[in-house]
Amino acid sequence: MKFTKMQGIGNDYVYVNCFEEKVEDPAALAKFVSDRHFGIGSDGLILIKPSKNADFTMDMYNADGSQGEMCGNGIRCVAKYVYDKGLTDQQQISIETLAGIKYLDLTVEDGKVVLVRVDMGEPELIAEKIPVIADSEKVIDAPIEIDGTTYHMTCVSMGNPHCVVFMDDVENFEIEKTGPLFENYKDFPKRINTEFVKVIDEHTLQMRVWERGSGETLACGTGACATAVAAVLNGHCNGEILIHLLGGDLKIEWDKETNHVFMTGPAAISFEGEINL
């Protein structure tokens, strides 16, 4: 099977063009290709498919084979793939996801996409729609005790569920130990992506992420959007927010007029190949 390996600020996936390839069991394929020793090595698998309602469809699977409703870094790479490979000549495209249809603006230089701005839609703050089990309608700056430590979390869905935790030191944080405890915590019926965030100033955040189904990744686009929303809700930030992730930076803006969150960042092709299934 032919594949293209791409990354959005270090959040890397194996991309399959399903206009040309047939994928029978995407969950199993995601687990296989994500394995660094027996497969290709990636944070998961992304399928590029036709759509009846948009220009294209993106289906996304984490490294453990679970399907994610949306992938911010992934959708920028899908946009780069379909433009650079000539599946479209439009610089404004729509992509259908399990989190709804997303609209993207492509910046092109020398015939190649170098930057993508994504309208990520509206954040969902109602606990039962995230979902998170809570005794309040929304979960903003709420205590959660994990392994004997009390953290304060703000929960946001960008189509997929996120729990944002602000703290003073993310660099030395034991994410390997604590990340899975959040991911599988009893009050997250669909598990959770967790962002651990340090506030630099009112327009700058530093973030690490433990992703549902993939563990720590170098970046998470939906997570960056959830983090920006949480930072505004908690009075830490406003306006345009620059988020520093391990793999690079994303620019996020929560537009008050439309209530839509916009994410701008790069996308890159690492290599292409064929894998024996």
Ligand SMILES: N[C@H](CCC[C@H](N)C(=O)O)C(=O)O
């Ligand atoms: N692990 C996420 C999907 C990938 C999200 C992330 N890689 C992004 O860029 O948004 C989930 O299960 O909801």
